[in-house]
Amino acid sequence: MTQVTGKTRSFPKPEFTDAEAGALTFPSSTSRVYNYFKPQKMRATMYEDVTFDVQPDPDRYLAQGWIYGFAKGPGGYPQDWTALRSSDWHAFRDPNEEWEQTIYRNNSNVVRQIQQNLENARAAHAYDGWSRGWTKFVEQHLGAWMHAENGLGLHVFVAAQRSGPTNMINTAIAVNSAHKLRFAQDLALYNLELAESLPGFxxxxxxxxxxxxxxxxxxxxxxxxxxxxxxxxxxxxxxNIVFESLVGVLFRSHLVMQIAARNGDYVTPTLVGTGENDYERDLRYTRALLKLLITDEKFGAGNVETLSGWLSRWVPLSLKAAHELQPIWSQPQEKVITFSESLDATVNGFRAVLSDLGLPEPKELTQ
Known part of the structure; x- marks a missing residue:
């Protein structure tokens, strides 16, 4: 082995240009917490960590623009897919804090509850006390309602959940669609259960x-x-604001859940109640989103004008649908509430939603 002597070896010295990672000094540069957004509270929640900015946005990160696009259209999530405007779409937070774990946990709990109720009802022969009039009401009208739930879930919310400008908004709408589709399936399975358990159903x-x-x-x-x-x-x-408030709540809450027990049915309200609970959660995120847009310092006034136009377009249609349901109030043998009482309670609830949002009542509501 030959030993080299008499030579001084030299190595390249690193030259720092302040372009390398970690060179920039900023307020949180020494923090060990990875904060790439401003949490709504003191600390980020799990919901924010796994949902916020999952889909990057050129307004925040992508300096080169959207990294994908449609064949003959814009890329990413165009903000002009709605007439409403916002100074910061990313300010929205779902008050329900829905993300993947909550979807599975909440829906599995609902399904488990329904299955247990149906098993108990079957074991106790709970359907034997139903009158023919109530059986006919359930087979016709509760069965018909599953089509409304399925139509909204599959053809409205599934489509809308791709169109929102941020991942936070789209996640909330996606959960909304899951609620509707699950409830429609619950009603379909209940229909099959009754067809097997009730003679003549x-x-x-x-x-x-x-x-x-x-x-x-x-x-x-x-x-x-x-x-x-x-x-x-x-x-x-x-x-969520018009149809569900004026038609969905009218049928589910102010009819089925009010009169079922008086007709010897203690099973149906537990099923329909899960749909009402879903709607309350979905209304909560919808109100939070609209409040953000209505109170926007730059676009709030224009958004109120746009929303008022939408209310004038949809309130008459939903009021007509609500009024035409009146005949089914007289079909059950035992009635504890009149159609007029149900409609008044429904309209008052709708007015409360508009008042909470700060939206003027459309003139069509009082005609």
């Missing part, structure tokens, strides 16, 4: 009622018109 009657019964045609028209709305925010307002 026609499990297919709901199709003819939804397609042909004059009582349900305005409801069907209302749902189908919402499915044709291109503006994702208008679809959200037409479905």
């Amino acid at each position: 026609d499990g297919s009657a709901h199709r003819k009622v939804w397609h042909d019964d004059p009582v349900w045609q305005p409801v069907r028209e209302n749902v189908e018109r919402i499915t044709a709305v291109a503006d994702w925010a208008e679809a959200l307002v037409a479905a």
Whole structure:
């Protein structure tokens, strides 16, 4: 082995140009916490950590613009897919804090509850006490309602959840669609359960009622018109603020859940109640989003004007659907509430929603 002597070895010395990672000094540069957004509270929640900015935005990070686009259209999540405007779409936070874990946990709890109730009802022969009038009401009208839930879930919210300008908004709408589809499936499975347990129960009657019964045609028209709305925010307002408040709550809460027990049915309210709970959660995020837009310092006044126009377009349609449902209030044998009382309670609830948002009542509501 030859040993080299008499030579001094030299090595390249690093030269720092302040362009390397970690060179920049800023307020949180010494922090060990990875904060790339401003949390709503003192510390970021798990919901914010796993949801906020999952989809990067050129307004925040992508200096080169969207990294993907459509064949003959804009890239990413265009803000002009709605007539509403915001100074900062990223300011929205879902008050329900929905993310992947909550979707599975909440829905699995609901499904488990429904299955247990149906098993208990089957074991106790709970359906034997139903009158023929109530059985007919459930097979026709509760069965028909599953089509409204499925139509909104599949053709309104599934489409809208891709169109919002941020991942936070789209996640909330996606959960909304999951709620609707799950509830529609719950009603379908309940229909099958009753067809097997109740002699003479026609499990297919709901199709003819939804397609042909004059009582349900305005409801069907209302749902189908919402499915044709291109503006994702208008679809959200037409479905969650107007249709659900004036028609959904009227049927589910102020009819079915009010009179079922008086007709010997203690099973149906537990099922329909899960749909009402879903709607309350979905209304909560919708109100939070609209409040953000209505109070926007730059665009708030214009947003109120746009929303007022949407209300004038959709309130008459939903009020007509609500009024045309009146005949089904007289079908159950035992009635504890009149249609007039149910409608008044529903309209007052709708007014409360508008008041909370700071939106003026459309003149069509008092005509």
